[in-house]
Amino acid sequence: MSNIVVDKSKVPWWVSNVIVPLVNLTLALLVSGLFVFIAGENPIEAVKLIIYGSFGYIQGFAYTLYYTTNFIFTGLAFAVAFHCRLFNIGGEGQAYIGGLGVFLVAINLSFLPVPIVWLLAIFGAFLFGAAWAYIPAYLQSKRGSHVVITTIMFNFIASSLMIFLLVDVIRDTNQMAPHTVKLPEEIWLPSFEAFSGILGIKIRYSPLNLTFLLAIASLFFVWFLVWKTKWGYEMRAVGHNTQAAIYAGISPHKNIIIAMCISGGLAGLLGVNEILGVSHKIQAGFPAGYGFTGIAVALMGRNHPIGILPAAFLFGILYQGGSEVTFEMPNITRYMFVAVQGLIILFSGALENLFRPQIESFFVRRLNREVNA
Amino acid sequence: MVSPILELTNINKSFGHVQANKNINLKINKGTIHGIIGENGAGKSTLMSIVFGLYQANSGSIKINGKEINLRSPRDSIINGIGMVHQHFMLVENFTVLENIILGFEGETVFGEKLQKAKEDLEKLCQTYNFNIDLDATISDLSVGFRQRVEILKSLYRGAEILILDEPTGVLTPQEVDELFKILRSLKEEGKTIVLITHKLIEIMDLTSEVSVMRQGEMVGHTKTEDTSKEQLAEMMVGRSVLLRVDKKEIKKGESIFKVNNLSVKDDLDVTRVKDVNLEICSGEILGIAGVTGNGQTELLEALSGIRKVESGNIELFGEKISDQNNFLNPRMLKEKGLAHVPEDRQRMGLISDFKAHENLIFGYHDQEPYSKSAILNNKEITEYSNKVMQEYDVRPNSPNLITSNFSGGNQQKIILSRELNENPKVLLVGQPTRGVDIGAIEFIHQRLIDMRDKGAAILLASVELDEILSLSDRIIVMFDGKIVGEKENKNVTDRELGLLMAGVA
Numbered sequence: 001m002s003n004i005v006v007d008k009s010k011v012p013w014w015v016s017n018v019i020v021p022l023v024n025l026t027l028a029l030l031v032s033g034l035f036v037f038i039a040g041e042n043p044i045e046a047v048k049l050i051i052y053g054s055f056g057y058i059q060g061f062a063y064t065l066y067y068t069t070n071f072i073f074t075g076l077a078f079a080v081a082f083h084c085r086l087f088n089i090g091g092e093g094q095a096y097i098g099g100l101g102v103f104l105v106a107i108n109l110s111f112l113p114v115p116i117v118w119l120l121a122i123f124g125a126f127l128f129g130a131a132w133a134y135i136p137a138y139l140q141s142k143r144g145s146h147v148v149i150t151t152i153m154f155n156f157i158a159s160s161l162m163i164f165l166l167v168d169v170i171r172d173t174n175q176m177a178p179h180t181v182k183l184p185e186e187i188w189l190p191s192f193e194a195f196s197g198i199l200g201i202k203i204r205y206s207p208l209n210l211t212f213l214l215a216i217a218s219l220f221f222v223w224f225l226v227w228k229t230k231w232g233y234e235m236r237a238v239g240h241n242t243q244a245a246i247y248a249g250i251s252p253h254k255n256i257i258i259a260m261c262i263s264g265g266l267a268g269l270l271g272v273n274e275i276l277g278v279s280h281k282i283q284a285g286f287p288a289g290y291g292f293t294g295i296a297v298a299l300m301g302r303n304h305p306i307g308i309l310p311a312a313f314l315f316g317i318l319y320q321g322g323s324e325v326t327f328e329m330p331n332i333t334r335y336m337f338v339a340v341q342g343l344i345i346l347f348s349g350a351l352e353n354l355f356r357p358q359i360e361s362f363f364v365r366r367l368n369r370e371v372n373a
Numbered sequence: 374m375v376s377p378i379l380e381l382t383n384i385n386k387s388f389g390h391v392q393a394n395k396n397i398n399l400k401i402n403k404g405t406i407h408g409i410i411g412e413n414g415a416g417k418s419t420l421m422s423i424v425f426g427l428y429q430a431n432s433g434s435i436k437i438n439g440k441e442i443n444l445r446s447p448r449d450s451i452i453n454g455i456g457m458v459h460q461h462f463m464l465v466e467n468f469t470v471l472e473n474i475i476l477g478f479e480g481e482t483v484f485g486e487k488l489q490k491a492k493e494d495l496e497k498l499c500q501t502y503n504f505n506i507d508l509d510a511t512i513s514d515l516s517v518g519f520r521q522r523v524e525i526l527k528s529l530y531r532g533a534e535i536l537i538l539d540e541p542t543g544v545l546t547p548q549e550v551d552e553l554f555k556i557l558r559s560l561k562e563e564g565k566t567i568v569l570i571t572h573k574l575i576e577i578m579d580l581t582s583e584v585s586v587m588r589q590g591e592m593v594g595h596t597k598t599e600d601t602s603k604e605q606l607a608e609m610m611v612g613r614s615v616l617l618r619v620d621k622k623e624i625k626k627g628e629s630i631f632k633v634n635n636l637s638v639k640d641d642l643d644v645t646r647v648k649d650v651n652l653e654i655c656s657g658e659i660l661g662i663a664g665v666t667g668n669g670q671t672e673l674l675e676a677l678s679g680i681r682k683v684e685s686g687n688i689e690l691f692g693e694k695i696s697d698q699n700n701f702l703n704p705r706m707l708k709e710k711g712l713a714h715v716p717e718d719r720q721r722m723g724l725i726s727d728f729k730a731h732e733n734l735i736f737g738y739h740d741q742e743p744y745s746k747s748a749i750l751n752n753k754e755i756t757e758y759s760n761k762v763m764q765e766y767d768v769r770p771n772s773p774n775l776i777t778s779n780f781s782g783g784n785q786q787k788i789i790l791s792r793e794l795n796e797n798p799k800v801l802l803v804g805q806p807t808r809g810v811d812i813g814a815i816e817f818i819h820q821r822l823i824d825m826r827d828k829g830a831a832i833l834l835a836s837v838e839l840d841e842i843l844s845l846s847d848r849i850i851v852m853f854d855g856k857i858v859g860e861k862e863n864k865n866v867t868d869r870e871l872g873l874l875m876a877g878v879a
Contacts, residue, residue: 228749228750228752229745229748229749229750230739230740230745230748230749230750231748233732233739233750234739236725236728237725237728237736240725240726240727240728241721241722241725241726241727243721243722244721244722244723244724244725244736246680246704247678247680247704247714247716247722247723247737248704248705248736248737248739249679249703249704249705249706249707249708249737250705250737251703
C-alpha cells in the first residue's frame, strides 16, 4: 500500500478546486453512461438529449434555472453550517417549515402593499427555517447531541408536522388532497414568462420566477457573511479550532447556534420559490429532495458561493435534461437520474479523496520540475 | 562480555531545523531497569520512538543482541521483542481487556479454542507478574493504573523482552505508582529488560540500576545508579551551559496589580492540577514559573486567562476580583481590562493554522475598532496593520495573505506575540514563549518581553526552559505537583537549587 503525502501548501488552488472536482464529475458521468448503455440506450444520444433539454429551447433553459434556484438555496444552507464544521443534514425539513412561514405570512398579510408582502414572506421563510434549525443547534451546543442525528430526525418531524397541518389544520376544505388554498394572485411573484411578455417575447409556461434573483443575492450574502463580517470570522474560527476560539473569547455555543440558524434560514428560502413563485400553495412533500441534493451541491462547490453556483447549475441541468431523456428514451426511467445524482454525490462527496492525492502530487511534481528546469 | 540486549550507535534525528537527537549512543543490558532522564524536550521520547519504530532515525544503527536490525514500523519492533507503553494509552475504551490485548494480533484467535488458549496464556502471565486483572472487564470501567497494566500485559503477550515505559507515573496516584514499581521489579526478576523514561529523580533512584542522562538532544552521561546521587543527576540534567543573559535594566518595581489567592483548578478529567496557589505580580516585574511540564502550569495559566473555571480561591486584577468559583470573566473581557495571554500551545490555542496570517493577527481583537466596524471587517485597516506589525516583528515571509501553517514555528510565535503585545497590556501571561523556536527568534522574543517589563507591564512567564526563566525573571517560583514549592529572588539562586525543587526533591 502506498501512501502519497502531498505538501498542501504547494498545491495550486486551481488543482484542488477545479481539476479535482472536474475529474470526479467526469468519472461519475462515465459510470452513468455505462448504466445507460446497459439499459440498452446510446449514452452519446442521452448526453445530446440532456444538453438539448436543458439549453436547447427557452422553456427548457428556464426550467434548468428554476431547479438551479432551489439548489443554490439548499447548497448555501449546507455550506454556511459547514464553515462552523456542522453537518446540517436537515435542509429538507427546514425548507418544508420555511414554506409554512411563507404561506402564513403571505395569506395573513396579503392586504399590505405587494412588495412589502414579498419582503415579509421572504423574512417569514427565513425565520421559520431558522427556527427549525435552532432546536438541533441548541441541543448540539448545550447537550452535545450531534446535529447530524438531530437534523435527520427533524426532517421526519417536519414531514409529520406538515402532514398533520395539511390534513387537519390548513387544508383547503373544498377538496380532499393535502394542500392549502391558493394565495391571492396579486401577491404571486412575477414569473419569467411575465417578464418576457413585457419584452414582447411569448414563451410557454415555466416555473422560473423572480426568486432566481433572490438566490443570486443569497450567494453574495453568504460570501459577504462568511468572509467579510466578524460573525463569519467567528464561525470559521469555531469550526477550525474550537480551543483557539475559546482562548480568543469567542463562544462556540453562540456561533453554533448562529451558523445553524442562518443555514436553516437559507434552506427555508426554498419555500419562497416553491410557494410564492410556483405553486402558490403548500403541497405535501414540496421540498422533494432538494434539501438532500443541496449537500452534494455544497460538497461539489467546495462550500464556496463561487463553486456552489456552477454546482447548482449542473444539478439543474441534470434535473431538467434528465426529464427530457426519460421522455424520449423509454428504457431510461426517472429513477435512472436519481442514480446518476447518486453517482455524482458518491464521486464528488464520499469518494472525494479517491484521486485527490494522485492528482495533486502529479501537479506538484510537474510544477516543481518546471521551477527547477 | 555478553553483548547488550539493545545498543544504539550514533543515532541522529531532526524535525525540520530542530535536531531532536544528536549522535546518541546507548547500551542497555539484559535484565536491568535502565532509566533515561532529562528535561522536557531533551529528546528522550523521540529516541524511544525511534527504538519502537514510530520514527526512523536519519542516521545511526540499532542492534538487538548484537545483531543489527532495521525498524520501519512498530510491527518490526514488536517482532524483535520491543514493547512500548506510551504516556497516553492506546486502548479501545469499549472493548474488554482480552479484546484489546489480541487486537491486531488476533489471527485466528477470535473464536473458539484459540481464543480460549489466548486467555489461558494471559491468565498465566497475570499470575506470574501479579497483575490482578479481570480479562473480561471493559476498559472504560478500569482505573488509569489498571489501564496501564493492560498496556504492559499487551506488550508481554506479544513477546516483549524489552519494555519501554514513557513517563509511566505521570498519570498515577502514589499508591498506583507503588503497585507499578512492584510489577516492574518482578518483570526484571523474570529476566525482562525495562527502559524507564522519566524526569523524576526519585523514581530513578528507587528503581533503576543504570541511568543515562539526556540534555538538549544529546546524551550527556551514563552511570550506575548506585554511584550517583539525586543532586549529581539534577546537575547533569540541567547542565551548566552558559546562560544566554539578556540585557536587562535594574528592576523598577511598581505597585502590585495582579494577585492570586488560594487558587485551585481542575483539569478536564476532574483531577485537581493547581493546588492552593498564591502569587502576586507587580508592574515592571517578570515573575517566572519554573517546573517540569504537567505540574499545573498549563491549568494555572488557563485559569488566570479566563479559559478554565476556577475551583476555589480567586484572582484579582487592579484590586478588583475578576474570577472565583462562581463567576469568571471570559478572555475577551479580560483583554479589555488589559490582560493579554500568549498561550503555551500555539497550534492548539494561540492561532488557527488554516487561517491567513492577517486573520490570526486580529484573532481575539477582531471585533474592536479599527479592525471591524458594526460587524463588518475592515480589510484595508487589517492589511495595513498586518503589514506594519509583520515588519516590526520581522515575521518572515512578510505576506499577510499566506496561510498561517506555512510559517515556521518561530514566525507563528511572532504572529501571536505581536498580536498580544500590540495593545500594550498591563498584565501579560506568557507560556513557553520560545518552544520550538529558533535561536534568532528566541533572542528577539526575549527582548520584547523585557521591553514590556520596562514599560511597566506585570509579566507572568511559565517555561520549562530553566535558562529562559533565569535570564528573564526578576523573581522565580517553582511549581511541582500543582503546588508552589519554592520562591526565590533571581539574584541569589542557582540552577541547581531550582533543578532540585523542580524534581520535587528539596
